[in-house]
Amino acid sequence: MKILGFYQEFWPEKAGTPAGSTREFIRQNQSADETDVAQYLRSGHELFVFMGEVGDILGSDERILGGDNIVTDGEWVWRADLAFYLTHYHLALPEEFLRKARENQYTVPDVGRDQLRQIDEEVDLIL
Template sequence: MKILGFYSELWSPKAGVPAGSIRDFVRPDPQADESEVVRYLGAGHELIVFMGAVGDVLGSEERILGGDNIVTDGEWVWRADLAFYLQRYHVGLPGDFLSTVRSSHYVVPSVDRDRLLRIDEEVGLIL
């Protein structure tokens, strides 16, 4: 399991050493396929669902419904609000994740129930 969007503002210190502050990953312009990547993030398999909304850690007044939900594609896990940060602030994402997304033609693969349960257990240890 790999954590996508492992920014200090979004994940518990129990998850390990973050990539840094989300502020360090904000870019002025989107990548050419950003909208497809946003859709991919939104189509992941939900592992953990929380009631409520979270605020934008970068300071806008926007609130993201279900933003702290945890989602996966079977390899990576991310918070649901990552799609918001990508779309609004064009945050940079790891090249190996983007390669996986592009090679899958922006379609989240199916993941069997046993794999989802194992990932859920791993995530439970770091929240």
């Protein structure tokens, strides 16, 4: 399991050493396939679903419904609000993840119930 969007503002300390602050990954311009990558992020398999909304930690007044939900593609896990930050702030994401999304033609692959359960248990240890 790999954490996508492993920023200090989003994940607890027991998850490990974050990549840094979200602010360090803001880009001025969107990538050519940003819309497709955002759709991939929105299509992840839900592992943890929380009622409520979260605020934009970068300062806008926007609220993201279910933003702290946790989703996966079977290899990576991320918070549901990552798509918001990608489309609003053009966050740079790891090339390894982008390569996977592109190879899958921006379609989250099917993940078996046993694999989802295993990932769920791993995430549960760090939340």
